[in-house]
Amino acid sequence: MSNKNQSSWYVCYMLAILYLIANIDRYIINLMVEPMKRDFALSDTEVSLLIGITFSLFFVLGGIPIARLADRANRRNILTVGVIFWSVMTAAAGLAQNFWHLFLARIGVGVGEATIIPCAHSIMADTLPAEKLARGFAIFSLGNVLGAAFAYGIGGLLIAWSTRTFPDGLSVPLIGDIFNWQLVFLIVGLPGVLLAILFYFTVREPKRQVADNAPKSMPFKEIVEFLGKHKKVFLSIYGGLAFLQMSAGGIAAWMPALFERRFDMLPAESGPYMLLSLVLPGIISVFTAGWIADSLLAKGKHDVHLRVSAIATFLGILPFGLAFLVDSPIILSILFGTGYFFVFMSMVLCPTALQLISPSGMRSFSAALVMVATMLVGYGTGPTIVALITDFGFGDESKLHYSLAIVAFVCATLTAICYAVGRKNFGELMLAREALNPNN
Secondary structure (H helix, E strand, O other): OOHHHHHHHHHHHHHHHHHHHHHHHHHHHHHHHHHHHHHHOOOHHHHHHHHOHHHHHHHHHHHHHHHHHHOOOOHHHHHHHHHHHHHHHHHHHOOOOOHHHHHHHHHHHHHHHOOHHHHHHHHHHOOOOHHHHHHHHHHHHHHHHHHHHHHHHHHHHHHHHHHHHOOOOEEEOOOEEEOHHHHHHHHHHOHHHHHHHHHHHHOOOOOOOOOOOOOOOOOHHHHHHHHHHOHHHHHHHHHHHHHHHHHHHHHHHHHHHHHHHHHOOOHHHHHHHHHHHHHHHHHHHHHHHHHHHHHHHHOOOOOHHHHHHHHHHHHHHHHHHHHHHOOOHHHHHHHHHHHHHHHOOHHHHHHHHHHHHOOHHHHHHHHHHHHHHHHHHHHOOHHHHHHHHHHHHHOOHHHHHHHHHHHHHHHHHHHHHHHHHHHHHHHHHHHHHHHHOOOO
16 A cells, blocks of 8 residues: 555544544533433423524534635634534533523534534545545545444443532633533543544545646535536435434434433443444444445446445335334344444445545535535434424324434435436436546
């Protein structure tokens, strides 16, 4: 392996580590549902707003201008600042004294994490050749899988430790008393600052791959025209990702509460089941998807990213939804893990597809639109949709498993349909892009 390749893969692994930290800081709050409800007197719907729309709205509002900046300026520096900011704001949630303090801290986490996707996607697209890009995204997506797993696994143990060690909470100078579970926010938030410094000093800003006299950053009018000209492809990809993340966001937000309500398991007890559901199938999924896409693209299968996304999602629909209707936590974990293996493939393949068909001058912006689809439309609404079905549809929090099954079945089906609709046009655009710029 050449030094260049070693450097390229190192960049991917560093970005994956930062993405892992981002997902830990994003998902750790999901373990706090029951204590937050108890100690701050919140409803399921109020909790869902903290988990979903509060974070995702500002994640997206910050992401669009950050993406435009990333298409012009030094992406490494932007991402470094973002990591430090979201890490500090995660720790700040550990000092919150009421709902509104948590609300502001979640806004800060969202704004900081808005840097990760535009910067990371664009850096990888300028670091790896097309035939290796899906594997690069597979490595990056490990941050998603392992971050959620660490949040649920290690987070559960940290909550158990903090509850046991500080049963009556603890007092912080100049702040006041905080609950024992809030200590977890402080513990998981601050290491990100050290990783941001390591990233800054060990990763160089890559040279942008600019095609045939194209500008480094496309004017916004030209971006809109390009998206409009190929709207069927982009709508199918963004729409599929939005529906998928709607289910994934709702499930991630309420899975710990499901284990507690349905199986009487505290986070430390449900952690192993969460790991079985997410980690092993997620790791296998991302590398399977990356290997398939890169292999078939090298053989001239230009529609492979959406073709595989559609087929895999269709295969995953049944186990993905049925998992929540069984009475055994181990069977739930196995069924969900099976469905997750299939539906998660598109979370690697579709962002890769977008970077392959987007001109260099709008790659960060394309990634920012992934944030709009997955975080604002998907993650931002998923937890609240589940909560609304539970609170107002069934009127009974013990029926949470039915709400999750409904969202999983409906959203996964719509996801698969979106990918199938856009597959042909995606293949045609890939052929056109290759003919225009065969070396990129």
